[in-house]
Amino acid sequence: MQAPESPTSSSAPVLLNIGGRKYATTVETLTQREPDSMLAAMFSGRHTLPRHPTTGAVFVDRDGKHFRHVLNWLRDGSIPALSDSDYQQLLKEAEYYQLLGLDDYINEKLASKKADSSADAELTRKDVIKCIQAQKIRFRGLNLSGLDLSKLDLSEVDFSYACIERTNFSCANLHKAKFKLVEAARSLFEQANLHECEFTGANLQEAVLDRANVQSANLQDACLTGCSCIETDLRSSHLQSANLTGSDLSGANLEGANLKGAKLPGANLQGANLQRAYLREVDLRETDLTGAKLGGANLLGAIR
Numbered sequence: 130m131q132a133p134e135s136p137t138s139s140s141a142p143v144l145l146n147i148g149g150r151k152y153a154t155t156v157e158t159l160t161q162r163e164p165d166s167m168l169a170a171m172f173s174g175r176h177t178l179p180r181h182p183t184t185g186a187v188f189v190d191r192d193g194k195h196f197r198h199v200l201n202w203l204r205d206g207s208i209p210a211l212s213d214s215d216y217q218q219l220l221k222e223a224e225y226y227q228l229l230g231l232d233d234y235i236n237e238k239l240a241s242k243k244a245d246s247s248a249d250a251e252l253t254r255k256d257v258i259k260c261i262q263a264q265k266i267r268f269r270g271l272n273l274s275g276l277d278l279s280k281l282d283l284s285e286v287d288f289s290y291a292c293i294e295r296t297n298f299s300c301a302n303l304h305k306a307k308f309k310l311v312e313a314a315r316s317l318f319e320q321a322n323l324h325e326c327e328f329t330g331a332n333l334q335e336a337v338l339d340r341a342n343v344q345s346a347n348l349q350d351a352c353l354t355g356c357s358c359i360e361t362d363l364r365s366s367h368l369q370s371a372n373l374t375g376s377d378l379s380g381a382n383l384e385g386a387n388l389k390g391a392k393l394p395g396a397n398l399q400g401a402n403l404q405r406a407y408l409r410e411v412d413l414r415e416t417d418l419t420g421a422k423l424g425g426a427n428l429l430g431a432i433r
Contacts, residue, residue, distance in 0.1 A: 139157035143155060143172065146181070146186045147191055150193030168203075191225060196222065212315055214337075217239075242295075250272055269289045272291070284322075285305045293311055293316055294316060295315045296317070303321055303322055304322050304325060305325045308328045310330045313331055313332060318337065319339045319340060322341075323338070324342050326346045328351050329349050340361060340362075343363045346366045348366060348367060348371050356376040359380055361382070365384075368387060371391045374395055376396050376397070378396060386403075389407050396416050399421065401421045405424075411428075
């Protein structure tokens with residue numbers, strides 16, 4: 130049985146391998162700010178840590194993407210402003226490493242953002258419900274940011290030019306609704322009916338459309354960077370010149386979709402259905418197509 134590691138100098142360098150990403154820090158950084166955390170316990174000298182035989186790095190089986198923010202917190206007691214989705218992912222890491230101070234910090238930031246977005250909205254959910262009882266509904270150019278409009282029947286409503294950032298449309302019926310040139314960053318459309326919607330030129334950065342019905346929707350020139358479209362139904366959708374950089378389309382159904390000139394670097398299309406899709410002039414070199422179905426797809430001029 131191995132004896133616990135001997136205490137080392139607080140300024141001694143520590144090499145970490147977090148899910149394949151390499152980090153260098155010190156024992157002092159890992160133990161001082163959050164002394165009751167799992168990291169502080171690991172490097173207290175009371176435990177034997179398995180290390181790489183040549184580099185001496187300690188391996189932790191977690192996603193390493195957000196660990197840099199964990200280290201910034203431990204060093205400085207602060208982290209940069211993040212998107213809601215990144216805050217949520219970092220919160221999971223804080224909970225895993227038992228960083229109670231970071232946990233409280235993130236929850237305060239999320240609560241503050243939610244309060245700010247609700248205060249900015251020009252209408253309430255109750256106002257919207259009253260409006261949709263009218264024959265023709267238009268919310269063109271209004272600020273509806275942060276509202277919870279989930280599960281409402283908003284079919285054929287005109288939201289063109291509106292600000293709907295962080296708005297919750299989950300499970301809503303938005304059949305044939307118009308979202309031309311809207312600001313919809315980080316909005317939620319999970320499992321919503323977006324069949325035949327117009328999103329021309331819309332900003333949907335980091336929006337969530339998981340398992341939504343987006344059949345035959347027009348997303349030409351839309352910004353979908355960092356967007357989550359897991360198992361989304363995008364059959365026959367129009368995505369010409371859309372920016373899908375870094376988006377997650379794993380398991381999405383894009384059969385017959387038009388992606389001519391779309392930007393897909395860093396996009397995840399694992400297991401996606403791209404049969405008979407139009408992919409002319411698309412650069413696919415940095416796109417993950419593992420397990421994707423490409424039967425009958427038009428790849429003329431595509432770079433692979």
